[in-house]
Amino acid sequence: MDPLTSRQTEILDFIRRQIAEQGLPPTRAEIVNAFGFRSLTAADDHLRALARKGAIELRPGASRGIRLLDEPTLAAAANDEDSLPLVGKVAAGVPITAIEQIESWYRLDRHLFHPQPDFLLRVQGWSMRDAGILPGDLLAVQRTAIAENGQIVVARLGDEVTVKRFQRRGEQVQLLPANPDFTPIRIDLRREELAIEGRAVGLLRTGGFVLA
Amino acid sequence: MDPLTSRQTEILDFIRRQIAEQGLPPTRAEIVNAFGFRSLTAADDHLRALARKGAIELRPGASRGIRLLDEPTLAAAANDEDSLPLVGKVAAGVPITAIEQIESWYRLDRHLFHPQPDFLLRVQGWSMRDAGILPGDLLAVQRTAIAENGQIVVARLGDEVTVKRFQRRGEQVQLLPANPDFTPIRIDLRREELAIEGRAVGLLRTGGFVLA
DNA sequence: TCCAATACTGTAGAAATATACAGTGATTGA
DNA sequence: TCAATCACTGTATATTTCTACAGTATTGGA
CATH class of the missing domain: 2.10.109.10 (Umud Fragment, subunit A)
Structure with a gap:
């Protein structure tokens, strides 16, 4: 897995926490809300970066289609x-x-x-x-x-x-x-x-x- | 938890399997597909029944808003x-x-x-x-x-x-x-x-x- | 015998969601 | 100094998804 920036790590942690606590991966809008962004693209960009670096898998078209890839242990x-x-x-x-x-x-x-x-x-x-x-x-x-x-x-x-x-x-x-x-x-x-x-x-x- | 019918148990098992294998709860449409229904309402009815009986929790408005309510600890x-x-x-x-x-x-x-x-x-x-x-x-x-x-x-x-x-x-x-x-x-x-x-x-x- | 629950079909609309496109500014390595 | 990456704003749109409404047919009590 390519190294993540600290911001990307924050996003990844948020996704992880959502899955653990809510039982659902977040939507772009939920990420935007949690981090105070004003544009959906901000969240989407981060997700694409995380996918490109192998931290997550994105399933096109599916709502909440985020899957954690790294560290099967945790x-x-x-x-x-x-x-x-x-x-x-x-x-x-x-x-x-x-x-x-x-x-x-x-x-x-x-x-x-x-x-x-x-x-x-x-x-x-x-x-x-x-x-x-x-x-x-x-x-x-x-x-x-x-x-x-x-x-x-x-x-x-x-x-x-x-x-x-x-x-x-x-x-x-x-x-x-x-x-x-x-x-x-x-x-x-x-x-x-x-x-x-x-x-x-x-x-x-x-x-x-x-x-x- | 109220007793489930056999059909409801099948639906619940399917939801469990989806979460385990795909990392995401299914949509109504995905349930319809998996069971060969021809109407979204069939899936929705089952989900409502499962929620009413305490097997799952539904979060209104949220896509894939299905949460398993296994109560192991108490x-x-x-x-x-x-x-x-x-x-x-x-x-x-x-x-x-x-x-x-x-x-x-x-x-x-x-x-x-x-x-x-x-x-x-x-x-x-x-x-x-x-x-x-x-x-x-x-x-x-x-x-x-x-x-x-x-x-x-x-x-x-x-x-x-x-x-x-x-x-x-x-x-x-x-x-x-x-x-x-x-x-x-x-x-x-x-x-x-x-x-x-x-x-x-x-x-x-x-x-x-x-x-x- | 009526009522409620089960298990579905079929249609429609509103809300949630993903995704494309066009930008800005800062930083970084080649 | 150029290209790439990062970290965002803002707008628009197609698609996905939820949910409501109107039905049909069957079953098992009260």
Whole structure:
């Protein structure tokens, strides 16, 4: 699959969410509405780009004729409400939810969480200690490419994946740790690439509590 | 769900198959085609019947606006290995896991945790903040009357239930908060009664992360 | 015996939807 | 500096799709 632009990823995420939540792929008009476009063509252009890059399949003439092509794993799991994949070691350049990245599956009803997560990620390090997120915890993450200020996000900088609180002012993004022993990460979006992989929607701690 | 006629079951199966294979619910016209009807109304009548009986949901105006209404979870939530009770407000003198105390059931495989919990308890207050236990979290608790030093326990003092780290020296017990803003609770077992309701074996945070 | 539900045919119109065409401006790699 | 891609606006139209209305025939209760 050809690499997607961030806007295209947003559109793809929206389609994915619609299918998961509404049971129906969106129409052009619904995309236009969700993103505040003023022209149907904007949505159509994005769909064609996604189809050209192999992310979706379009069925000419059919209403809502959008089909997800990539990552059968998450698509299949979207139907299987009963389990969540644990994403393991994250390799450089590869989408975090690619099939090879999945380490195991947890039997865990995703409806327990609000909003619903798409995968679990094992937390490393103490940088989010004061948000109650400790090493070894399983973070429940909802896939999204966009984040709002104050949300705890799973962000990717090159081949590094990190969990931090998101803060954006114009083109300046700060990834804030929840622990005074760590320093915030500053990113200038004009010069550096930042990919949001998802936002934290819950947490699962399966082991006992060791002495801190 | 009301009982379906055999014809209605065929239609429902067809809708299921379409969603699985095509990724899209069918239109009236597609149903007509698949079954060899000669009128759109035949398909529409069936859909209305299925909706009336609770098998599907129809969204007026939306093309392909058919949604399956399989209700798997509620029935299964009975008890066994697959679900955990959430203990609600704890009344004085009543054992914490008494049936009246149970607020709801969570569909959550207890084998996810080690060791296995017997119930969930909603955390109140910030006294265990530094152990990553925050207000609103659901603490997974294993029933036990005995505790070892260092373990996080659910303890009861009269009609108060509290979550703290357990420390015992002879007949002196300390219940230690994990937050310097709180003071340890000291109990002399020769004069006061202390009941251990269980020990923490895990944690579930189902909501998003608000700003601390 | 009448009523409601089932299972269809046939027609028509309105609303939803996809898609073509003609643009604008910015960015990017060759 | 050119061509291609990106990310859109705006208009128009054919097609798809839903939905209403008017029927026919059969079946199983109340």
